[in-house]
Amino acid sequence: MSPLRFKPLLIPLSVLAIAGTAQAAEWNMATPYGDASFHTQNIKQFAEDVAEATDGELRINVHSGGSLVAHGEIKSSVRRGTIEVGEVFLSILSNEDPIFEIDTLPGVAGSYEEAMTLWETTQPMIAELFAAEGLIPLYAVAWPAQGLYTRTEITDPEQFEGLRVRAPNINTQRFVQNLGGNPTETEESDIPTAFSTGRVDAMITSSATGNAMTAWDYISWYTDANLWLPKNLVFINQRAFDRLDEATQEALMEAAAQAEARGWQMSRDNNETSLQALEENGVSVVAPNEAVADALQTAGDRLFADWQDRASEEALELLETYRAGLEE
Ligand code: PCA
Numbered sequence: 001m002s003p004l005r006f007k008p009l010l011i012p013l014s015v016l017a018i019a020g021t022a023q024a025a026e027w028n029m030a031t032p033y034g035d036a037s038f039h040t041q042n043i044k045q046f047a048e049d050v051a052e053a054t055d056g057e058l059r060i061n062v063h064s065g066g067s068l069v070a071h072g073e074i075k076s077s078v079r080r081g082t083i084e085v086g087e088v089f090l091s092i093l094s095n096e097d098p099i100f101e102i103d104t105l106p107g108v109a110g111s112y113e114e115a116m117t118l119w120e121t122t123q124p125m126i127a128e129l130f131a132a133e134g135l136i137p138l139y140a141v142a143w144p145a146q147g148l149y150t151r152t153e154i155t156d157p158e159q160f161e162g163l164r165v166r167a168p169n170i171n172t173q174r175f176v177q178n179l180g181g182n183p184t185e186t187e188e189s190d191i192p193t194a195f196s197t198g199r200v201d202a203m204i205t206s207s208a209t210g211n212a213m214t215a216w217d218y219i220s221w222y223t224d225a226n227l228w229l230p231k232n233l234v235f236i237n238q239r240a241f242d243r244l245d246e247a248t249q250e251a252l253m254e255a256a257a258q259a260e261a262r263g264w265q266m267s268r269d270n271n272e273t274s275l276q277a278l279e280e281n282g283v284s285v286v287a288p289n290e291a292v293a294d295a296l297q298t299a300g301d302r303l304f305a306d307w308q309d310r311a312s313e314e315a316l317e318l319l320e321t322y323r324a325g326l327e328e
Contacts, residue, residue: 024057025244027236029085030078031064032071033188036212038270039141039232039263040064043087046234046259053251058244060085071187075235079133084240090126090140090233091169098311099125102319103142104171104230105307106300112268114326115142115229121322125314126233134238138256141263144206144271146172146227149219151201153284157295166194166203169230171303176204178299188213195219208267211274216281223288224275225296234259 029047033040040062047060063069069077074086075093094101102108102122109118119140127137148154150163163181167173168188176183181202186194188209194200195218202219203210210222234256241249279285288296308316 023243025059025240025248027058027060027084027240028068029060029062029087030066030069030074030083031062031087032066032074032089033087033232034065034212037064037188038208038266039087039143042141042259042263042266043234045262046255049255049258050252053255054248057248058252065189066187075135078235078237079135081237081239083237085138085234085236087232087234089168090231091171094170097129097315098307099129099315099318101169101171101307102311102315104146104169104228105304106175106227106296107304108319108322109229110145110226112142112229112264115231116264117325118322119231121325122315122318125318130235131238135235136238136241137233137235138253139260139263140231140233141260142229142231142267144208144267144274145224145229146204146206147225148223149203149205149210149215149283150221150223151219153221153286154223154292155289157291160295163202164200166191166200166205168205171307172204174306175227175299175303178302179295192217206271207274207278208270210283211270211277214281215278216283220283222275222278222283222285223292224285225288225293227296227300 029043031040031043035041043064044062047062051059069083069086071088071092074088077083078086091101091104099122103115103118109115119142123137123140130137154160157179160179160181165176165181165183166186167176167183169185173183173185184194184200186200188205191203191213204227207222207224215222241252244252275285
């Protein structure tokens with residue numbers, strides 16, 4: 001093939017100047033949750049929206065379910081720039097700062113409205129902590145409220161004694177301990193194995209994850225305890241962002257804002273359909289009785305007191321601001 005076949009077009013300099021430095025970019029994104037998760041479905045839609053809004057100038061390849069990077073490595077991989085975009089369960093970062101687990105505390109935000117207000121209040125501090133590491137949060141979406149999945153009905157707090165409970169983060173593990181149980185931290189994708197190998201008897205998670213992980217294969221009861229609504233956070237590498245031209249940056253941010261709004265609605269809808277799916281598949285969905293509710297409350301109060309001891313002044317102030325906002 002003649003090298004002259006692709007003659008460069010003669011483009012006037014003035015046009016080149018207008019075109020700026022735009023260069024198509026291809027980004028990789030790692031997520032911890034599988035394709036059955038509404039978070040992943042929302043992320044895939046987000047990637048499609050970005051490609052469309054930028055005419056393919058920015059393409060995001062989504063690697064779901066920890067297939068590219070394990071959950072615990074996602075944040076550091078985005079920080080290093082090995083990948084450009086990541087999603088994490090925000091509260092797994094609690095060892096870095098207790099602000100990250102403010103959404104896994106009982107009695108703080110028990111509805112979608114409150115969870116959203118909590119996010120709006122804490123977002124600036126979270127963004128600042130991320131910025132210090134060269135990261136930019138794009139958006140966050142809450143999971144449905146967390147509850148307890150068990151093989152038998154929980155009617156008496158004594159049943160928590162020694163119960164081996166799967167938990168998705170450290171705070172939930174502490175909560176299980178406060179109840180008298182034995183917690184194990186397990187990734188969502190490892191839930192079926194944890195049950196089938198007899199490592200756990202129960203789990204704390206949402207209706208959404210129970211449904212996505214076909215909980216009816218290993219448990220029969222879901223105590224819908226409305227514990228808290230924890231969030232996933234999607235974030236990017238700042239340097240990768242800086243390399244984009246302004247129009248692409250704007251399109252990305254616009255798609256992120258849409259993904260946040262869409263994701264919260266998906267979470268509400270998914271909660272409804274998941275509770276239905278659980279029941280249709282033979283899981284009894286029940287509210288805790290008074291004695292169990294009291295035990296959950298006591299365990300929660302302890303968890304909250306411990307958190308207050310660890311939290312920074314700034315985090316405690318934000319909690320106050322949040323609470324004052326709810327009273328308005
Ligand atoms: N599902 C995820 C995080 C919280 C949730 O509802 C999990 O259980 O791992």
